[in-house]
Amino acid sequence: MRVLGLALSTLRARRKSFVGPFVALFLSAMLVAACGLLMESGIRQGIGPERYAGADLVVTAQQSLAVDVDYDEPFGGRVRLPVSAVDELAAIPGVERAVGDVEVRLGAVGPSGDLAGAIDGRPPVGHGWSSATLGPFALAQGDGPTAPGQVVLDGALAARLAVGVGDDVTLAVGSTPGEYRVTGTVSPPEGAGALRQGVVFFTDEQVADLAVAGPGTSGRPGAADARGEVDAVGILAADGTDVRALAADVRERTGLTVRTGDARGAVEFADASGSATTLVAIAGSFGGIMLVVVVFVVASALGLVVQQRRRELALLRAVGATPRQVRRMISAEMLVLSTTAAVPGALLGIPAVGVLHGLFVRAGVVSADYPVAVGPLPVVIAVLLTVGVAWIAGRMSARRAITVKPVEALGEAAVETPRLGVTRTVIGVVMVVGGVFLSLLPAFVAGEDALAGAALSGVVLVIAVALLGPRIVHALVLLVEPFLRRSPHASTYLAGRSTRASSRRLAGAVVPLVLAITVTVVQVSLGAAQVAETERQVADGLRADLVLASSGTGLSPDLAGQVAGVPGVASVTPTVRSQALVRFAEPDGTLTAEALSVQGVDPADLGAAIDLDVREGSTDDLHGESVALSVAGASKARAGLGDTVELYLADGTRVDAVVVALYGRGMGFGDALLPRDLVLPASADGLDGSLLVVAQEETDVEALAEDLGRTTTPYPGVVLADRASLVAAEKAALEANTWTSMILLVVLFGYVALNVANALVMSTVDRRRELALLRLVGTRDRQVLRMMRVEAGVVVGIAVVVATVILLPPLTGVSLGLSEGQRAVPALSPVAYLATVAGAGAVGYLSMLLPTRAALRGRPVESSGRREGRAGVARPRDAMVRGRTTRPAWPCPRAGPPTG
Known part of the structure; x- marks a missing residue:
């Protein structure tokens, strides 16, 4: 209690000195809590069900691949269940009714003839009429569908399409339209409010046909097999049945995935899973960087406070205080200060995460209706982390004052030295070597891991600079100081001598600036380089003259044949984008999996449409169960030419594919290419993503574009673009994704800049007596300002030089x-x-010059007479015994004038 009382007295007496650390700890707790809440939102939160709101259970197939790690890898598509599973589930005791559900994404044509009916980019979905009971959806007008060509719309969708009961509506599956008669409208489930996705109900037979073919098409590959499948099964429990017990029984009997409560919404809304994954990824990556930055900033702020108290701590040692007593005093101060700052800061993280969520929604990376979870655990963890970092940083900052002899401590309090401990120096040198090694990994190893290591090397090098900072700053000051000393201006001479004598103080300001510059520039440059490299690869690799894409759900597989028949078309290469998992064994035998971005292509005329920069093998062999991998994809798959890789397509289908080619333009055209006949049936809708059209020689491309435009007019949602437009669209899409990083980097830079400003202001204010003495011996105010401007230039210049040097290896x-x-x-x-x-x-200039101007407003006699820490310094006499402080009875001058 005596130590705690002494700590409280010291904090009260030096409250102005502790403003900077308080602000650093407050903001640290706020940002760490916000990251934790984002993580919790991605893990626990989700969007509640709408169409399944009336189902007690929703059963699906296993949607992820089992590997020997703590979590399974999601397939990225939808694994379907055989229709026989409906009867099997209905036979389980406690199940009153089991209803199979099939989903079809639709394009609805509005009054203007364009696609309409989408809500926040989500197109309407079609289902069988029997699944309406899972809402339950109640008929508001008319009757349910009883024959092919009849549909029921939800009331809001009917209003957006300006149709009513008895009217005809045009609905497209892919790019193929069909005419349907509206026989009724339904209202949303009770309590659901406005639907986040339009709903269309067909007869059960027709929705099964549309799921595998679409109106008027010959169907996709594998259509016959898909007709006997359902996406999910909704279960209505019998009266009096314990839903939790029934869910456990169904799970045990079938081994299928069973969802209850809000988890049912994840089956309905695939974008909810995407938002959850995005939030977890953002919180994980930004939170990791944030923790490193917090350690730097907090350690720097607390180190400055302890440095300003060097003489006080030395005197405490000189009058008999033991290292253990001083250590306990500082630990108590840090605990009180950090707890006082962290608790309100962490609570402020709750509204802060709402602001971040809103920015992510505006950037388009998170669904607008994806909620934020607010729980106590992230807030508590943020407080504990902040308090722990402050406690450790405070003890480390005071370690030298505790371990040296009292007489030596008094000497060091008067004169700063750049000496570093052997352990600190060795660790710093090792970090330098490690950072350079990480930055060079991409020269020897391909893949995302090496790229991430190169980006991370910047942080490793910043840590090395933090450890070796006083030595680095002292060495750079020794290079600059002779030039300053030769200046005819006395103020410049004084600035040179002051910087030489205060290398440790300068290092405390330089390291955070280096951190801010390095992290910001590396992350922004990484995003910009990825966009530029992807744009370059697409521009260099795309040989097709024209590209047909869809503004809706996709292109019907039959469209490629029709486009190929247009005069002037030399070849048409359909492509479908998807995802696949590659599973392999690590050297220790552990099974793991990596996600690959995949394109399904027709290899017949692939070379005419795309130049992949093939390094080994040939894409002409891309038939059957085969795969072409990019250099990065081969690194992910741990495979080379001729190897067989274990692939799992988006619907969980396993393919043991032989690697027939390795190519270089992976960022532009995906990690892997597979035959279209493999990828198309496994995709969610069985639709092509684009058609690459190559014109015949001497064909006028503009005239061909007009012909293709007339050919595709009956197909809603089909968009025609030339090569340049496609490259520009690809670049725009990638740049939109970089907004997430920009938002976080602005927050990070603002946090570091604010704390750097605090540190520089505190350091400058602490020199008021020094500045007053300069004025008393005849130095003019403008000379003092010039001296501080030169010092600010030295601080900023050293930070820029050091940051630039350590930027080069990672970039x-x-x-x-x-x-x-x-x-x-x-x-x-x-x-x-x-x-x-x-x-x-x-930040550097303003933080040093504004406090200087404020200090020059006072009379120098008054400022020079102030004792160190006018706000109060604990008097050592009896303090360690009785735990109380008074104003010191002796003056505590600063370490000598800047002239050394």
């Missing part, structure tokens, strides 16, 4: 990784670099 590694070893020019974004340096420079 060179990023360039090597993205170009797959072809280019070693640092992938530096000039705009990001100049903007970040300008921001850091403005």
Whole structure:
């Protein structure tokens, strides 16, 4: 209790000195809590059910691949159940009724002839009429569908399409339209409110046909097999049945995935799973970087406070305080300060996560209706982490004052030295070597892991700079100081001598600035380099003259044949984008899986449409169970030419594919290419994503585009683009994805900049007596301002130089990784670099000059007479015994004038 009382007295007496650390800890707790709440939202939160709101259970097939890790890898598509599963589930005791559900994404044609009816980009979905009971949806008008060509719409969708009972409506599956008669409308389930996705009900027989073919088409490959499948089964429990017990029984009997409560919504809304994955990824990546930054910022802020108290701690040692007593005092101070700051800061993380969520929604990476989870656990963890970091940082900052002899401590309090401990120096050198090694990984290893290592090397090098900071800053000051000393201006001379004598103080300001510049520039440059490399690969690799795509759900498989018959068309290459998992055994025998971005293609005229930069093998052999891998994809799959890889398509279908080619343009055209006949049946809708059209020689491409436009007029949602337009659209889509990183980096830079400003302001304010003494001996105010401007320039200049040097290895590694070893020019974004340096420079200059101007307003005699810590310094006499403080009875001058 005595130690706690002494800590409270010291905090009260030095409250102005602790403002900076308080702000750093407060903001740290807020941002860590916000990251934790984002993580919790991705893990626990979800969108409640609408169409399944009346079902007690929703049963699906296993939607992920089992591997020997803590979590399974999702397939990325939908694994269906055989229709026989409906009868098997209905026979389980406690089940009153089991209803199979089939989903078909639709394009609805509005009054203007364009696709309409989508809500926030989600197109309407079609289902069988029997599944309406799972809502339950009640007829508001008319009757249910009883024959092919009849549909029932939800009331809101009917209003958006301007149709009513008895009217005809045009609905398209893929790009193939069909005319249907509206026989009725339904109202949403009770309590559901407005539906987040339009609903159309067909007869059960017709929706099964549409799921595998579409109106007027010959069907996709595998259509006969798909006709006997359902997407999910909704179960209505018998009266009096315990739903939880029934769910456990169904799970045990069948081994299928059973969902209850809000988890049923994940079956309905695939974008909910995407939002959850995005939030977890954002929180994980940003939270990891944030923790590293928090450690730096908090350690720097607390280190500055302890440094300002060097003389006080030395005197405590000199009058008999033991290292254990001083350590306990500082630990108690850190616990009180960090707890006082962390608790309100963590609570403020709750509204902060709402702001971040809103920004992510505006950037289009999270669904607008995906809710944020607010629970106590992330807030508690944020408080504990912040308090723990502060406690450790405080003890480490005071370690030297505790371990040295009292007389030596008094000497060090008067004069700063750049000396570092052997352990700290060795660790710093090891971190330098490790950072350079990580940055060079892409030169020897392909794949995302090496690229991530190169990006991470920047943080490792910043840690090395933090450890070796005083030495680095002292060495750079020794290079600059002779030039300053030769200046005819006395203020410049004083600035040179001051910076030479205060390398540790300068290092405390330089390291956070280096951190802000390095992290921001590396992350922005990484995103910009990825966009530029993808754009370059698409531009260099796309040979097709025209591209047909869909603004709706996709292109019907039969459309390729019709386009191929247009005069002037040399070849048509249909493509379908999907995902696949590759499973393999690690050297220790552990099974793991990696996700691959996949394109299904027709290899017949592939070379005429796309130049993949094939390195080994040939895409002409892409038939049957075979695969072509990019260099990065081969690294993920741990496979080479001629190897057989274990692939799982989006619907869970296993394919043991032989690697027939390796190509270089993976960022532009995906990690892997598979035969279209394999990928199309496994995709969610069995629809093509685009058609690559190559014109015959001497054919006027503009005239051909007009002919194709007339040919595709009857097909709603079909969009025609030329090569340049496609490249521009691809670039725009990628740049939209970088907004997430930009939002987080702005937050991160603002956090670091604010705390750097706090540290510099505290450091400058602490020099008021020094500035007053300069004025008393004849130095003019403008000379003092010039001296501080020079010092600010030295601080910012050293930070920029050090940051630039440690930027080169990671950005060179990023360039090597993205170009797959072809280019070693640092992938530096000039705009990001100049903007970040300008921001850091403005923070440095303003944080030193504004407090200086404020200090110059007072009379120098009054300022020079102030004792150190006018707000109060604990008097050592009897303090360690009685736990109380008073104003010191002796003056506590600062370490000498800047002239050394």
